[in-house]
Amino acid sequence: MSQFPSAEWLELYQSKENLLNAYSNFNEYFSEKELYNRPLHHINMGTVNFPTGEIIVCDPLTYLDIESEPYFTKVPQGVFPVDTVVVEVEEDHFRYAATRIKFSDKKAVKHIEALLGYEDLTELGEDEYFGFTVESGLATIVDVATRDQFCDFVNRWDYENDEDKNLYDDFFAAEFKRSFEKHPQFQREGGDWINMKIPNTDADLPMIQTGFGDGTYPVYFGYDENNEVCEIVMQYIDLELAFG
Incomplete structure (x- = not known):
């Protein structure tokens, strides 16, 4: 269910907006070929469908369940491209730095952290963020409708398989391997990303x-000159902090 922030929370949110602004320049992340003396590469990971516009970002193997909650800010409904920027840490050693979903061709003029609508903002300080927690080394971005279909799939899979089987080892590992075989560039042999139909x-x-x-990673909504949401960015590496 969507969160409906209280009037008091929204007032505090607006007063803290300067602390929720992204420090990083994501327009550079997704347009430049090099930053901080590190080569950048870009992967088109296909598309993602947002039928309701209520969006969840989380660790899919640990936290994507029926209780996972969407951000209070809705995004446009539709099918949108998934792009990831890769930083070459050293020769032939790559790390994924950020993933962006673009909702329009408008340029973002600011990025503000995506929130659920009930975080404790009272003591938020400079260079602090809430983010999402990762325990399996993976992130996903899905619509609440996709969350429900994923939960149905997991329940069916658990029911159809015996207790000795593991969802990642016995299902998703093969999907990651196929992704590597199809798109080997910037992936390790076991695969570093997938984009599949449930x-x-x-x-x-x-x-x-x-x-x-x-770890814990921040997510930001990008707003265009008309103050409309034009993109969402999941940041895995702060390039300036890491390499600047």
Whole structure:
């Protein structure tokens, strides 16, 4: 269910907006070929379908369940491209730095952290963020309708398989391997990303390795000159902090 922030929370949110602004320049992330003396590469990971516009970003293997909640800000409904920027940490050693979903061709003039609508903003400080927690080294971005279809799939899979089987080892590992075989550039042999249809559905399920593995990562909505949401960015590596 969508969150409906209280008037008091929204007032505090608006007063704290300067602390929720992204420090990084994501327009550079997705347009430049090099930043901070590190080569950047760009992967088109296909598309993702947002039928309701209520969006969830989380670790898909740990936190994508029926209780996972969308951000209070809705995005346009439709099918949109998934693009990831890769930083070459050293020769032939690559890390995924950020993933962007563009909703329009408008340029973002600011990026503000995506929130659920009930975070404690009272003591938010400079250079702090809420983010999403990763425990399996993976991130996903899905619509709430996709969340429901994923949960149905997991329940069916669990029911059809014995207790000794593991969802990643016995299902998703093969999907990651196929992704590597089809798109080997910027992936390790076992695969670093997938974008698949949930079985027996039309729901898109991207899963992407997070820059340095487990941790907490911020997500930002990009707003255009008309203050409309034009993109969402999942940041795995702060390039300036890491390499600047």
